[in-house]
Amino acid sequence: MTSTTAQTIPTTFTTVAPDNWKLAIVVGLVVSLLACLILPPNISFWIVGAMVAMVAMTFVVNAYHRHYYGGLLVSPAIAVLVVMNIFPLLWSLGLSFFAYQSNQQTIRFVGLANYVKILTDDLKAPENWANLTNTAMFVVLTVTAQMIVGFLLALMFAKQFPLRKYLLILVLTPMMLSVVAVGVFFSNYYDPTFGLLSYFIRLFTGEQFILMDNKAGAVAGIVFADAWMWSPFVMLLVLAGLVSVPKYLYEAAAIDRVSGWRRFWSITFPYIRGLLMLALLFRTIEAFKMADLVILLTKGGNGTMTISYHLIRIANEQNKTSEGAAISYVMLFIVIVLTNLYLYIANRRTEGA
Amino acid sequence: MTARTKLQGLATAAGFALALFVGGATTASAEDVTLHMAGPDWPPMRIMKDMFDKEYKPASGNKVTLDIDFIPWPDFYTRVNASLTSGEKKYNMAVSDSQWLGAFVEGGYFRKINDLIDADPDLKKAMDGMHPKVLNAYSTYPNSTPNFYGFPQFPDILVSYARKDIFCNDEEQKNFKAKYNKKLPCTGEEFDDIDWDLFGNIGEFFQRKKGDMLAGKPADDDFYGIAFQVGKGYDFSTTSVHSFVWQAGGDIWDETKAPSGHAEGQVNSDVAVKALDHMLSFIKYMPPVAKTGTMDIFKSDELFREGKVALNVDWVGLGEASLDPKTSKVSDKLIFGKAPGTKGADGKVNRSSQIGGQPFVLTTWNTDIINKEAVGFIKWWLSKDVQMEYASKGGQSAITEVYNDPKYVTLRPWNRAWASQLDDQKDMWHVPQFFDLLTQQQDQYDLAITGKQDAKTTLDNVAKYQEKLLTEAGLIK
Known part of the structure; x- marks a missing residue:
């Protein structure tokens, strides 16, 4: 038990460690935002994806260190659900606020116009x-x-x-x-x-x-x-x-x-x-x-x-x-x-x- | 194993895999080229694939494989559309219905082929030798401009399929003459002269109940005079409606007159309403399935092959099944003629007709070697001998020197009625909004065909919708 206690001592926010998920979230958000602003969409898409993976990774390592195996066992199923279901769902929710046709290469924000x-x-x-x-x-x-x-x-x-x-x-x-x-x-x-x-x-x-x-x-x-x-x-x-x-x-x-x-x-x-x-x-x-x-x-x-x-x-x-x-x-x-x-x-x- | 060595191991493996992948791809393209193609599953495609496998020897010395996804017709558009718009870049070539060109050219999927044609004298000669109506419909976007996208794969035309045993029966001939004071057509040439009035007479005349006398014998089932496509799926009523409207002197919204041409006033003109009413007047003579809105090209073909109908107007592309005794009860009693036309006030018959058939196109993501081999294949395909052989096996060719060859008309029983109709072919719109236009008017025509709505309301609704849609798209100003 002692070793567990030793490992769960919270790392400070700035420590670069594989289980520092708080830092990972901040870094992920900043990098994603920058990538979206600077890079073309087809590259920034993958960078955002990589950031999400990184944050997920820190969660996993953190859970591993805390011996939270139940959560770890469920996580693959949740990951699949997020990738195959929840992400496309949110993506299409986003699309519904744009004027977008899948056979045309333009996209324009129109707010609630589609619903109207x-x-x-x-x-x-x-x-x-x-x-x-x-x-x-x-x-x-x-x-x-x-x-x-x-x-x-x-x-x-x-x-x-x-x-x-x-x-x-x-x-x-x-x-x-x-x-x-x-x-x-x-x-x-x-x-x-x-x-x-x-x-x-x-x-x-x-x-x-x-x-x-x-x-x-x-x-x-x-x-x-x-x-x-x-x-x-x-x-x-x-x-x-x-x-x-x-x-x-x-x-x-x-x-x-x-x-x-x-x-x-x-x-x-x-x-x-x-x-x-x-x-x-x-x-x-x-x-x-x-x-x-x-x-x-x-x-x-x-x-x-x-x-x-x-x-x-x-x-x-x-x-x-x-x-x-x-x-x-x-x-x-x-x-x-x-x-x-x-x-x-x-x-x-x-x-x- | 520490995390670090694990990572290194992973990186090495990934690098190795990448090297293999890249290496594999480059060595493969030096010798083996596979052309992935999407095509409808029907004889004209199967014949082409068969000829390619047996006969094609690429001039480049590469080993070229043609890998065709045979997709059933009813799903064809949906599947190709899904593949192209999803960005999977699966196909190097695709058979495209002519009206899809705008949608997929604007989407950036279909490659402009002017440079390939200009760079290759043989190909240029083949394209120049193409019947201009076919070339315009299958290859150009915007329509009728010198911007080429497609190579004709199978030029399809509507023809009349008729039963010799019924039409040439003496008693039926005599009774028909007595009733309508017209000669009941019996030869291909007589069918070439057929107009819709005579067509309607035939429809009325040959309605027989089970047990009634039909061509000297009691009919074994209810029998019907006529059939043509009036179905709700895809373009199975649009084809008929457009032909009737054009023949009456009306017009659909004309894309070549954009942006000054309007839909309203044109699509629902009095002439067009009359033409639609004219078309609807034939439904009562057709097999009853027409009233359900599911009489498509396959259903009318099936009814004809099962011997339930005397006269069917359908695509040449479906003809092989009627000739084959395995799939047709009427294979030995067929007559083919031109599709019916509308007789004008001057006594001339107008046979303007919706063109069928498809071009094939190249996609924009092809590598140079793929394009080179594809052009090699297309050149071979459009060469005179190959086109002649294709026609002899059940295909068609729009190349002037091929269909003008005296041998051509003997190759297939419908060929006599085929080339002579090329001049009368017209096509619907090729604009990117075509599917929107198509489904809306299919829905409206279906209401008219199933008797829920009159012709005037139907065309008013179509015109109103088209005017709005095309104005929003900037094609009407």
């Missing part, structure tokens, strides 16, 4: 708003469909019946397929000339059936495909909750001659509520980002344009990076607000229960 443009421009704002309401519609419809179907499937698979194991594998398959495969499959399935759906309906009506030529049909087509793919995910989570309910509770309930309905609300539901909420949260966030199925099935036609697909087109195809960044931050804001609201409600419910 996407929220108030007489051509862009109504489009963004329409796409956002479409997204909200998809969130409500797909998540509801998945929760109901997934829940019913789970109730079914919680019981033992012949061939259950094989059926379970079959039901889980859609979730494991690639979205592109599912999209192509369903676009063929819905095709009026070649499709299976049109074929069956024609047996009764004698007419080729065109599902996707109006908004209701196109939305139904996408929601069905999405529910087909992701209901098994909800099922899996709910099933995990169902099998964890202790048998003796049901036995006790049986002795008390409790009705099936009551048994469900008093015994089963409390066990699966947490997992249901989790499934709801996951699926809501995912549904909010829906673009893949829309691209594959309708290309955003017939009133199915979602804000995510719109964003892909703005940022990746039209190269309007800053405008795209601004839209995505507005989206992020909405998701964060919704998620927190949801967590707040969920927690209050739990406390009340």
Whole structure:
């Protein structure tokens, strides 16, 4: 213990030592600032990067000297998170205040102009708003469909019946397929000339059936495909909750001659509520980002344009990076607000229960 | 090991690695040159790659490899755009749709090739021998100025694909004559004369339900007269709309008249609105998938190859699949003719049409040796014999002495209708804002195609958007 105490004696601020992180921060900041002012951006970028690495290094050495191994073990994960997630996130936040297009070599600070443009421009704002309401519609419809179907499937698979194991594998398959495969499959399935759906309906009506030529049909087509793919995910989570309910509770309930309905609300539901909420949260966030199925099935036609697909087109195809960044931050804001609201409600419910 | 020796060790290793890397790169470039290229995944590219691998012997004596990323068409723009704008500098050459030129020239990715052409008499001769409409569309930016960026890779044109067994059937011929008092076309030459009125008659005439008589037999499925591209993806309705507008005497926003030319008044002129209405009037005769807004070039081609449609207007570049019995139920009953045109008041048919096809370009980060080998490859590629062989395998050539060769028309069944249409080709804009213009009008046309909006509103919306966007970009003043 004595050696540890000896090593943790704080070095003075000016000591050049590998664990003097305070000095490192100051030096890093000064050098970065100078580099940004004097050198061209493509060089100063790397100098700032090197400074960040240096400061991180002093933190590590410092933690090592203090025997703070827990923090050291976590640090690689945090470093990856910072480099791959947090840094790009902040970078794009910065970009949203500039006029920048990824296929042009100029950049200009414009403050909040991008946000003003996407929220108030007489051509862009109504489009963004329409796409956002479409997204909200998809969130409500797909998540509801998945929760109901997934829940019913789970109730079914919680019981033992012949061939259950094989059926379970079959039901889980859609979730494991690639979205592109599912999209192509369903676009063929819905095709009026070649499709299976049109074929069956024609047996009764004698007419080729065109599902996707109006908004209701196109939305139904996408929601069905999405529910087909992701209901098994909800099922899996709910099933995990169902099998964890202790048998003796049901036995006790049986002795008390409790009705099936009551048994469900008093015994089963409390066990699966947490997992249901989790499934709801996951699926809501995912549904909010829906673009893949829309691209594959309708290309955003017939009133199915979602804000995510719109964003892909703005940022990746039209190269309007800053405008795209601004839209995505507005989206992020909405998701964060919704998620927190949801967590707040969920927690209050739990406390009340 | 102290920290100091560790550091020294690291530095030595890094230095060694650097030496290896630099050394490796220099020795490699002396003999082995790899040309990395981005291209769409379809026959015209596959054929080129195949010919390169089997036949190309570089004059420099270096070992040249052509490494092509074959990218599926629907993702092609997105992938190339992502690669170029990300700054990864992966490709030395890229196939570029003609309208991308402005965006990527202004971005600093596509290399101007005037110096390479001027320095090489053979290359200059090949470029001078190019059909001027093709050269302007594929190579110049700003459009129609002597600033060259691209070499034609595959010059594509819309043609009519028709079913011989349907059109040449005596009974159908007789009934058609009785109904419309017009001769139902049956040979390629007769299809060359086709206008949209006749095209519409064909559409109406050949709508058959399952079990109705079709060319002497009961139809095994619902059958449709006509198809052409009216899809929401990429440029799959723009191509059709532009052709209709040009043929009616209207125009799109003309980039060569910037900055004095306007979009408003031009794009939504009465002529253009009428032309769009004219185009929309054919959708009811097409297979029902057209009403969903997903009738693109691949869907109409598939419907035609599956024998559901009598007459399809599509790119020559997709033609090989119809000829192949493995992929086509109609491979032995094909007729090809020119794409339909609009008959004017003077009785003349205007066949102005949106040009397809692509140039390939060099990127700005290429080293001298890469450029040298790329030019060597391009010279070989644009030489007469190679172009002739390419055409015989299913490609096309825009070089005058190649397509004027009497042998050329015999190489592929559509070639007869191909060269004669070159003069009628026009192209959309090449300005950097093209994708913005394109997606907005694709969205608007889709609303009209799926019946949500009339032609006038559609073109008013397009014009308003273009006027604003182009004014902000300084292209309209």
